[in-house]
Amino acid sequence: MTYREAIRDALREALKSDARVFLMGEDIGMYGGSFAVTKGLLAEFGEERIRDTPLSESAFTGAGIGAALAGMRPVVEIMTGNFSLLALDQIVNNAATLCHMSGGQLPVPLVIRLGTGASRQLAAQHSHSFEGWYAHIPGIRVLAPATIDDARAMPGLALKCSDPVLIFEHIGLYNMEGELTSSWPQADIEHAAVRREGSDVSLITYGASLFKCLEAADALAKAGVNAEVIDLRTLRPLDNETIFASVRKTHRAVIVDEGWRSGGISAEIAARIGESCLYDLDAPVVRVCTREIPVPYPRHLEEAALPQVAEIVASVQDMMGKAA
Amino acid sequence: MTYREAIRDALREALKSDARVFLMGEDIGMYGGSFAVTKGLLAEFGEERIRDTPLSESAFTGAGIGAALAGMRPVVEIMTGNFSLLALDQIVNNAATLCHMSGGQLPVPLVIRLGTGASRQLAAQHSHSFEGWYAHIPGIRVLAPATIDDARAMPGLALKCSDPVLIFEHIGLYNMEGELTSSWPQADIEHAAVRREGSDVSLITYGASLFKCLEAADALAKAGVNAEVIDLRTLRPLDNETIFASVRKTHRAVIVDEGWRSGGISAEIAARIGESCLYDLDAPVVRVCTREIPVPYPRHLEEAALPQVAEIVASVQDMMGKAA
Amino acid sequence: MSDELPVDRERVLQHLTQMLRIRVFEDRCAEMYTKGHIRGFLHLYNGEEAVAVGVMQALSADDAVVATYREHGHALARGVPMNALMAELFGKVTGCSRGRGGSMHIFDKSRNFFGGNAIVAGGIPIAVGLALAFKMQKRNAVSVCFFGEGAAAEGEFHEALNLASLWKLPVLFVCENNQYAMGTALARSEAETSIATKATSYRVSSQTIDGMDVFAIENAARDALTNIHAGKGPMLLEMLTYRFRAHSMFDAQLYRSKTEVEEWQKHGPLITFTKRFKERGLMTEDDYQRIEREASKEVDAAVQFAEESAFEPVNELMRFAQAETQP
């Protein structure tokens, strides 16, 4: 099964089991989804529940809010994170505020799915990773599935939540093949996952960078460094406990994030580690992030702009050398 | 002179000295500006250069980009940061990317002025501080004048810059009275300012919180704690050197930010201090930020949501008690 | 015009009561602002009362209402208790949004009153979404969306009207064209100044109505609702009206002349109404005085209620940062 299929299965299950659920977004129906995630669902569920929208990100996101307020469970698809900026007013000024400012009267159980990330040479207006940026906003939850299990579980879990939930699906993962494990139904959106246990350094990451970290951990293992790899899974709220437990064990942390460094989620994680684990640290926290430029088109520059395995390995080795 | 007048004088000077400069925004002309900053400029410079716009944040911000590309020096006013979310596509996808992705052909010398911050009981859709959030975006510069001098200097400095510059003016400061010092013409947008020297702890802040920090420093002085107060002035790019020099001297840092904590500019500063000054720290960096909720309307809750002097003082005292 | 109800004494007094309650309430708000009991931005509805009252008369309890930051009148006409409204403006926990929203954010879920939105045009897509839900749920309800003529310049207006029409959703769009957006006269912000004309871009049928005539408004709303219930898709009513007071409490009104304001005031919704129905013998000056007194008393009570109410305890600040119930 692919990551794409896992999400599709989750959406199909939700559509089948809950009449309130419907999908809405650009080209999710007749076209089959710009990344083919929703392919086949129109035929299965019909135009009423699989709604192709005009190019009107703000209106259909806002309509999702309204429908959620009236008891539906809309799943809005925004093709890529960059386009979601057109709907940001609705997300930040309305979806994120209504519950609190109405004194609890108006929770907004809206799910928004967005493609995110680089890797396909889509250049400066289609490649950015805004999930960490969104994680700054109170009132919403931000999920970033990296595994087949999480891709399968998260849409359903998001729909069980009364708050607006944004699910960032990395476009470089859609074709990833893998087996669904038997434990996927136990997945939650409260906890980060330790994807590899280790004792020397904690690689803290999420999304597509998870696989770069696992690869780096393999390489490091050969060099005798035992890296633990944490998949955050949920960027808001962050699971402090899992992060801190790991850092207290390894005494070193490297955060790997496809977002830009300054003011990204990597900063928040580093800040929290500094606040809560200062005396556990054997070395300064290191961040490996995307260069602070719009992601360029050509392969070699896109690769140079993004965090890569070699850079992760080098950062860890550098850090181990500097150990206190 | 008030902060408001200082900005107005700066705009007037720019309009007088450079024919390419013009102002554009909602109600900046006939109405005199929603916060009266531009009052009188219409009469002085006429409708051609003081342009009232329709309620179309995205279009007039985008038009600012276009005009800048064609050689003008537009100063766009967006009444408050919350409304700027409607123009975010233009700011992030266009203004911030054009120079780099065109290979340097298309710098965008656009200045955007925005009201920011709480304190006037304007509630959840008019009170937020997004300047730290914007500081995540490569390709733009983010300024936050706190003093009369900076209010007077920054618009002109921004207009001398070929990159898009966002100036966040705290709405709680517009009425602040003060004297312009003789050194304002030497102001730059590269450096943070040490507003008060101290040796025991660094209070790192910007905007309206500067005055809370200065007040806290006074209170702390009475209790025998000598606080240094840093006014960041520019949030992107951050002036690492001034921050690090202070922390290396005081060994303790408290960051005070009216933005939300998670993923705010406070996180970035804390992360950088952790990266570069880890072994200088006598205590974990502390962040005093706005509670992670939409800012509520009633005075007592607005105050409780925002950083306050007492909290800053208490944080420092707590930290001194814990000193290594 | 098949949906018109007869104009009898009962309905005349009823409409007068609703309009006067709003007028008296708004005037008192201005006073309370001066006294410092109300803070933040305060946008009053004086002069536009007929619009909210006329439209609300046509609605049923199942219908949903979305309004703007200038929504006290809508809340009152919709049946939000005046006590809860005034308490909200005072920032008290007995307010309809626990005091958290203030003037611009009046919510009352139990009355399907969905705000209170302080982003110009920000409520329009939400209203469309409510209507989408109603349609999918096969409920016989309509979503009514109020917004100013200034909002028509925003992209969200454009996107939302198209979406509503494309999907034939049960939305009644009510544009309160009070001639100004803050200090910007319509002709200085729109190349085409008829908002009703803009509706044709979306094949939304529309009508321009005298926004000072409460019965004309009610009738137009009833007709529109009949069409909407019949599945004909959304409709837009442009109400020509005028704001008698300043935009908010910070407005020197440099953008319009006193004469212009006075001219409009002569044709205000209360003056014209009273004159007409006195002439037709459906009400008397005594009626007016009595109703105004009653409204005053109701407002007195609301002020007292608000004054005596408690503030939300600070330790509840973080409540509802997330929803407390599961969907």
Add this chain to the structure above:
Amino acid sequence: MSDELPVDRERVLQHLTQMLRIRVFEDRCAEMYTKGHIRGFLHLYNGEEAVAVGVMQALSADDAVVATYREHGHALARGVPMNALMAELFGKVTGCSRGRGGSMHIFDKSRNFFGGNAIVAGGIPIAVGLALAFKMQKRNAVSVCFFGEGAAAEGEFHEALNLASLWKLPVLFVCENNQYAMGTALARSEAETSIATKATSYRVSSQTIDGMDVFAIENAARDALTNIHAGKGPMLLEMLTYRFRAHSMFDAQLYRSKTEVEEWQKHGPLITFTKRFKERGLMTEDDYQRIEREASKEVDAAVQFAEESAFEPVNELMRFAQAETQP
């Protein structure tokens, strides 16, 4: 129609050349994509060549052009060298954006070609701003903005057209109505399917043109420019055309039938043009063959240039993160 130029052999061959250059270029791009030399999203212009060619013929060098992610044709017709264009698609430093933009981000400041924008409707406000500058600078230039019919649903279309009209700015809006936005047929996304009609909401005069007829397009553009230069404000031309290929290289075209595509292809801009002007004796089959051969050669050379060009050195990645020059 005072601005029409005579249709003579010279102009026929000139237009044919421009259209064929685009057609051959686009076909070669598809090939290069399959070979892996071009990556990312690639949107081809086959079927729509007459629009860019016709409009560009009417422009002068001072006018500015803003286009979309489907802009190779516009760039070529505007005079962006084919070598620099192909090199850009290959991601080479000799590309017009140093290879950083790729297919969706073609920029050539020296030719007032301002992109290349991959956010649907994102370029429209920019075009309005260029025109604003031209007006303020009293330059006799026009800003021409191309966008698809799908873009008309975006709020930015609405806001920008109003602004341009309100301020009487010299903008020529060119809507390339190729019937689909990705897989969404116009009638499935717009309640009112005539984009020209929507222009009336902004008092922008508009015209619907056969987007397959290059001379009709050129004449309409010349007329429009005359009006715009005369200070009459912006104008919108809706070009009825069709995209012969898939939306991008990832598109199974499930949303339209082969027959539909074939039907439109029969009325394509090259077929109809060739037939008409052969009949009128203004060109021969030999002309066509020769021009196509020449275009092929030019494209061969461009491919060779692109292949042989270097990539930008990785150590220049951070260049232009900030502007290098002061304003």
